[in-house]
Amino acid sequence: MIFFLMPVHSVESSNRTASKMLCSDAAYRNNIKSIWHKRKPTYYEWTKDVANMSESNRKHHPYHLYNIQIETNNLLKYSEYCKDYYILDELISLYARPLNSLVKTNQYLFYMVI
Numbered sequence: 105m106i107f108f109l110m111p112v113h114s115v116e117s118s119n120r121t122a123s124k125m126l127c128s129d130a131a132y133r134n135n136i137k138s139i140w141h142k143r144k145p146t147y148y149e150w151t152k153d154v155a156n157m158s159e160s161n162r163k164h165h166p167y168h169l170y171n172i173q174i175e176t177n178n179l180l181k182y183s184e185y186c187k188d189y190y191i192l193d194e195l196i197s198l199y200a201r202p203l204n205s206l207v208k209t210n211q212y213l214f215y216m217v218i
Contacts, residue, residue: 127186136182140191144198147172151201169202 126132150168176195183191 127188133186133188136179136188137191140179140194143175144194147176147198148201151198172198 150172176198179191180195182188183195
């Protein structure tokens, strides 16, 4: 599993200059985009899987959506902080794909991993 990494701790600390330098580093931005393009097909497959599930399965198997959220959270922060509107637009498109297939429920499942 690949997680998009950005030194968020330095963004939130007093060392914003170093983070801004990363944002302007073309090699860094290209590396982020390269990783994104490698992972994007998987995320799109996951959203397609959610849309193709029956309604009863969709209620009980939201894990693809959770995994997308977990894996792209730092990328979302990066795109906002570094004003990378290409990545931000791509993420918005990804997040919007399963919206019509979500099922409202008043139940939840809790799994404890031991």
